[in-house]
Amino acid sequence: MRDKKELAAIKTKINFPFIYFFMEPNVVFVYKIETQNYVTVSDFIKRGQWETFELDHGEIFDMFNHEVSKPLEGKGYFINEVDLNIMVEEINKHIQKNRHSLSLPQYAGGASAVHIITSESAAGSLRVGLERPKVVIGFPDCFSIGPLWKLDEKIGQAYRNEWLQENINFEQDDYEYQNKFTNTLREIEDIPTEVPIYIWYGNNADEQTGLRFFLNLLRDKTNEIFLINSTDLYERYIHSIDEEQPTFHTSQIESRNLRLLFEQGNGNQPLSDRDRIQFQREWETLSLTSDVLRLWINGEIIGVSEHYYDPQIISTLEKLHIEQENKDFIQTGRVIGETLQQMDEVVNVFFLEYRIRHLVYSGVLELKGIPKSMRHYRVKLR
Numbered sequence: 126m127r128d129k130k131e132l133a134a135i136k137t138k139i140n141f142p143f144i145y146f147f148m149e150p151n152v153v154f155v156y157k158i159e160t161q162n163y164v165t166v167s168d169f170i171k172r173g174q175w176e177t178f179e180l181d182h183g184e185i186f187d188m189f190n191h192e193v194s195k196p197l198e199g200k201g202y203f204i205n206e207v208d209l210n211i212m213v214e215e216i217n218k219h220i221q222k223n224r225h226s227l228s229l230p231q232y233a234g235g236a237s238a239v240h241i242i243t244s245e246s247a248a249g250s251l252r253v254g255l256e257r258p259k260v261v262i263g264f265p266d267c268f269s270i271g272p273l274w275k276l277d278e279k280i281g282q283a284y285r286n287e288w289l290q291e292n293i294n295f296e297q298d299d300y301e302y303q304n305k306f307t308n309t310l311r312e313i314e315d316i317p318t319e320v321p322i323y324i325w326y327g328n329n330a331d332e333q334t335g336l337r338f339f340l341n342l343l344r345d346k347t348n349e350i351f352l353i354n355s356t357d358l359y360e361r362y363i364h365s366i367d368e369e370q371p372t373f374h375t376s377q378i379e380s381r382n383l384r385l386l387f388e389q390g391n392g393n394q395p396l397s398d399r400d401r402i403q404f405q406r407e408w409e410t411l412s413l414t415s416d417v418l419r420l421w422i423n424g425e426i427i428g429v430s431e432h433y434y435d436p437q438i439i440s441t442l443e444k445l446h447i448e449q450e451n452k453d454f455i456q457t458g459r460v461i462g463e464t465l466q467q468m469d470e471v472v473n474v475f476f477l478e479y480r481i482r483h484l485v486y487s488g489v490l491e492l493k494g495i496p497k498s499m500r501h502y503r504v505k506l507r
Contacts, residue, residue: 135208136186137215144219145189146212151180152202155191156216161224163217163311165304166209177201210300214307221311239316242325243268243335247376251325254380255387260320262312265305268334269419270476273411277341281412282306288417293475296498313342321349321395323387327356329373329471330419333426337408340396344405349395358386374471418476434472434480438464439489442506454493454503457481461499474499 136147146154156175164173176196180189204212239260242248248263255261272288275281286303289295295302316322324339326332336352343350355375363382364372372378378386396404407426416428441464446452461477478499484490485504494502 135211135215138187138189139219140190141219141223143191144216145186145191146215147186147189148202148208151184153178153180153186153189153191154204154212155196156212158216158220158223161220163220163304163308164213165308166206166213166300167298169209169213169216206299210304213300213304217308217311221315224315238321238323240323240325241313241339242375243332244374244376247325247374250376250378250380251383254383256384260316262309264309264335264339265302266335267331267473267476268338269330270473271417273334273338273414273416275412276338277408277412292479294478294496294498295475310342313339316346316348318347321351322346323351323353325353325355325375327354327373327375328421329356330421330426331471331473332375333421334411334419337404337411337426340401340404341408341412344401350401351390351393351395353387353390353393355383355386358390362386362389371469377471420470431480434464434477435484437467438477438480438484439506441467442490442504446506452505454491454505456503457496457499460504 138145138147142158144156144158146156148154154175154177156169156173159174176191177200178189178191178194178196180186237258239262240248240251240255241262241264242251243264243266245263245265248261251261251263270293272285273281274284276285282303286306289302290299322343324336326336340350355378356372359372359378359382363385375383411426414428418429418431418433420427420429420433438460441460442455445455445460445463449455457478460481461474464477465472465474481490481499481504482496485492485496489507490504491507492502492504496502
C-alpha cells in the first residue's frame with residue numbers, strides 16, 4: 126500500500142522483532158517478524174503482520190517508535206513489486222541474523238539429519254516418508270533447464286532468473302521463484318556443522334546437476350555428507366519386472382518407498398574428500414556452459430540444443446491431427462501430455478510449453494487463445 130507518486134529509496138530500521146521501512150516523504154511501514162521461516166513476496170502480502178504510519182511534520186525517522194504512534198486507519202498506500210521484493214529481502218536478512226543467534230527449532234529438537242533434494246514435490250514426499258526428527262530442504266528449481274552460468278554467484282542467479290522470466294511460464298507471482306531460490310540458499314547455509322547431510326538424487330539431468338550444485342554450496346562445511354541414488358536403489362529393491370513404467374526421478378517414488386530406500390542406503394559411507402572435490406570440479410565445468418537444456422546420457426550430463434524436443438512435439442501434433450476428422454486446434458496441455466507419454470525420461474512440462482510457443486512465433490504452428498498458460502490456448506500445424 127503506497128502513494129501513487131514515485132517515492133524515494135527505502136530506508137530501514139530495526140526494533141526487533143519489528144522492522145521499519147521508511148519511504149519519503151513521510152510514510153513508515155512496520156512489519157513484525159513472527160517466524161524463523163524465510164518469507165516470499167506472496168507470504169508478505171497474504172500473511173504479513175504489518176501496519177502503516179505517517180510521520181508528523183518535523184518528526185525524524187531515526188527517532189520513530191511505532192509503540193507510541195497511531196497506525197493509519199481507512200487510508201493506505203500502494204507498494205510496487207520491486208519495493209516489496211526489497212522489503213522481503215531485508216526481512217529475510219534479519220530473520221537469518223536472528224536464526225544464527227538462537228537455536229533453530231528444527232535443530233534444537235535434535236534433528237538426526239538434513240535431507241536435500243531437487244524439487245519441492247520430492248521434498249514433500251520425503252517429509253511424509255522419513256521418520257522424525259529430520260529436516261528436509263527441497264530446492265525449488267529444475268536444473269535440467271535454464272542457464273547455469275555462475276549460478277553460485279548473484280550475477281549468475283540474476284542471469285538465470287532473467288532467462289526463466291523471459292521464456293518459462295511457471296504460472297506464479299513475480300519474484301516468487303527468486304525469493305524461494307534465495308531462501309533455499311539460506312536454508313543450506315544455516316545447516317549446523319554437527320548434523321549429517323543426505324543428498325538425494327536420481328538418474329536424470331535435473332537431480333544429477335542439483336547434486337553437483339549442492340556439493341559446491343556445501344564446499345566450506347565440514348558435515349559428513351551421504352549420497353542416496355533413489356532410482357538405483359528403487360530398481361534394486363522395489364521395482365518389479367512386471368512394472369511397465371520406469372522410474373527416473375525421486376518425485377516419482379511414493380513416500381513409503383522412500384523410507385524403505387533410506388533404510389537400505391543408510392549404511393553407505395560418507396562421501397570422501399576426494400569425491401567431494403571431483404563433484405565440485407564437475408560443477409565448475411557446468412557453471413561455465415551456456416546450455417539451457419541438459420540430458421542425462423550414459424552417466425553424463427550432456428548439454429543439447431534448446432530445439433532438441435521440437436521434432437517430437439511436431440510429430441505428436443501430426444499424430445493427433447490424423448486422429449481428428451478435420452484438422453483443428455488442440456489444447457496445448459494435451460499436446461504436452463501426449464508428447465511426454467512418448468518419452469523415456471522426465472521432461473520439464475514448462476520447457477515443452479516454451480518450445481510450443483517458440484514454434485508458434487517461428488510460424489510452424491498456429492495459435493488460438495492467449496498463451497498465458499498451457500490451459501489457455503490451443504495450437505495446430507500450419
